[in-house]
Amino acid sequence: MxxxxxxxxxxxxANRGIGRAIARGLGKRGCxxxxxxxxxxxxxxAERELRAEGLDVHxxxxxxxxxxxxxxxAKRIEEEVGRLDSLVNNAGIGGPPLPPSQTPIEQVRRTFETNVFGVITVTNTMMPLLRRSAAGRIVNVSSLLGSLRHAADRTDPTGVFPPGVFPAVLDYNTSKAALNAITVTYANELRDTGILVNAxxxxxVATDINDxxxxLTPEQGARIPVLLATLGDDGPTAAFLTEDGTPTGRRLEW
Ligand SMILES: NC(=O)c1ccc[n+]([C@@H]2O[C@H](COP(=O)([O-])OP(=O)(O)OC[C@H]3O[C@@H](n4cnc5c(N)ncnc54)[C@H](OP(=O)(O)O)[C@@H]3O)[C@@H](O)[C@H]2O)c1
Known part of the structure; x- marks a missing residue:
């Protein structure tokens, strides 16, 4: 119990990359x-690896x-614990990076199936369990590349890309822009419920997705997602944060 x-x-x-590091980080916080x-x-x-570290991972x-x-x-979580406190929509795919005008539509559809429609499917299916939480938190793992403001200005406040350089990957960037819009839309629906929704x-981060x-290490990349998944009741909703070495991270422009 x-x-x-x-x-x-x-x-x-959560079997590899940032997702596994998020699972580890949440496990270390006693989740x-x-x-x-x-x-x-x-x-x-991945379960074996994290359990060997003494974490309560399933x-x-x-x-x-x-x-x-x-x-x-959802049925299994309902039967085993009856509620969900933190949902981290981390699964994501993208690329290969081609010029937008040469990107096959099939690639765009495939990426949207995972990064956009997959997030909506999981979020809506888990919502009854999240509503039973005293402090529900939804974290959408997005990307700077989904920011319309930073794309339009070709600016990267995190300093990875020099001024005037901003990768234009049609399927990935637009799927993360949609994910950002999804984040704000759910945050607004759920404002009176205590469920905080952030991106x-x-x-x-060095993972398979970028060879x-x-x-950053996956553990460093997991720090802000873990923070958002365990926010106190006074935490933000409809915010878009990134790692900048400060305790609470830096706000990005949508
Ligand atoms: N790495 C970065 O620099 C970076 C930067 C910005 C944002 N992100 C975002 O961070 C998230 C994690 O990426 P990562 O860097 O850790 O990439 P990764 O190492 O390629 O891991 C992606 C994970 O998503 C899973 N996945 C893919 N499709 C799935 C599906 N249909 N259902 C369930 N799981 C699925 C993969 O499972 P399999 O092992 O079965 O393929 C894998 O566990 C993604 O949303 C990505 O867009 C990453």
Missing amino acids: ISDSTRVALVTG HVYLGARDEGRGRA FIRLDVTDEFSVTLA VSPGF HRGV
Whole structure:
């Protein structure tokens, strides 16, 4: 039985990269963590690794593009603990980076299935469980590349890209811009419920998605997502934060 004071968290795409680091970070904060992964073998391997560190982590099969698997995951969480306190929509894909005018429409559809429609599927399916939380938190793992303001100005306040340089990856950037809009839209629906909904750009993190060219470790990239997933009641909603080394992170422009 889970005590009322133990946070129950679900992280999607948590078998590797930033998602696994978020699951680890939440586990270290004493959460009961559901580690979402679409592949059982990869999910169980990550579960074993985090349990060996003494963390309360439980693999749950969840492909964000497969509604049935999302429904089954919600049913299991409902039966086992009856509520969800933190949902971290981390699973994401993108690329290969091609000039927008040469990007196949199939690539755009595929990316939107995961980064946009997958997030809506998971969020809506988990919402009844989140509404039962005393302090529900939704964290959407977005990207600086989804910011329309920074794209239009070609500015990167985090300093990864020099002034005047801003990657234009059609499927990825526009899916994260949609995710940002989704974040604000849910935040506004849920303002009176105590459920806080925020987006985060984890920074340029060395993972498979960028062939490990990133400069931050997954643990560093997980810091702000973990913070947002465990916000106090006085925390923000409809905010877009990134890592900048300060305790609460830096606000990005939408
Ligand atoms: N790395 C960066 O610099 C960076 C910067 C900004 C934002 N982000 C965002 O951070 C998030 C995590 O990325 P990452 O860098 O950790 O990438 P990653 O190492 O490629 O990990 C992606 C994760 O998402 C999972 N996934 C993909 N499609 C899925 C689906 N349909 N259902 C469930 N899980 C699925 C993958 O599972 P499999 O192992 O089964 O493929 C994997 O666990 C993404 O949303 C990404 O856009 C990353």
